[in-house]
Amino acid sequence: MIEGPLIAEPALRVPVWALRWRAVRSGGPGGQNVNKVASKVELRVAIACIEGLTEQTGARLRALAKTRLVGSDELVITSERTRDQGRNLDDALAKLRVLLEAAQRQPRPRRPTRPTRGSVERRLAAKQRRGDTKAGRRWSDEG
Secondary structure (H helix, E strand, O other): OOOOOEEEOOOEEEOHHHEEEEEEOOOOOOOHHHHHOOOEEEEEEEHHHOEOOOHHHHHHHHHHOHHHEEOOOEEEEEEOOOOOHHHHHHHHHHHHHHHHHHHHOOOOOOOOOOOOHHHHHHHHHHHHHHHHHHHHHOOOOOO
16 A cells, blocks of 8 residues: 655655554444444654654654654554545545645744834723723712
8 A cells, every 4th residue: 555655845755664554443423334344544653764854843743743643753643534444544644744744844933023003002092991981880989
């Protein structure tokens, strides 16, 4: 099923020997078929085996896949989209490729901005109106 290394453009490569997968029974409704057929695929990859992974890319990958990490070094991707084991394996490989490509993209740096003078004035005016409204609700001894 897995023929060659998984390549995530532009720089990452996962060798075939680093990919481990197994078929398990899928959960949820599905009648008799769900109890007989192991069509769900669980794909495991050790992050240390991914070639071309820099320190920054590895940190982004761990952040993106935090719910899919086992320990701190193994990535687990599951797929049970179809009833066919081969298509689920292809889907899991596609999910891994998308995850690796997303980890390679550097986030755009945040440029600090300041609120405009008008927005500051509007915010302060709204706070003043709200305070006046609440002050009008107070009970006073004088009246």
